[in-house]
Amino acid sequence: EVARILxxxxxxxxxxxxxxxxxxxxxxxxxxxxLAEDETDDEKKSEE
Known part of the structure; x- marks a missing residue:
């Protein structure tokens, strides 16, 4: 059942x-x- 749902x-x-x-x-x-959106490289750099 889990495989069918996936x-x-x-x-x-x-x-x-x-x-x-x-x-x-x-x-x-x-x-x-x-569906979660991935962070872009620009967003990751701005956090550093």
Missing amino acids: QNTAQRLARGEQNGTLRDFNGNNVGGFY
Whole structure:
């Protein structure tokens, strides 16, 4: 079941979705996901 949820999430991310709800086989909400943006090199340098 976990593998199926992860595969569905990977497909959604590949389609460009940036957040969503994770559901099990029965349609129950089991969590969510969101795509966090990476810090750019400029942002990292400004913190130093």
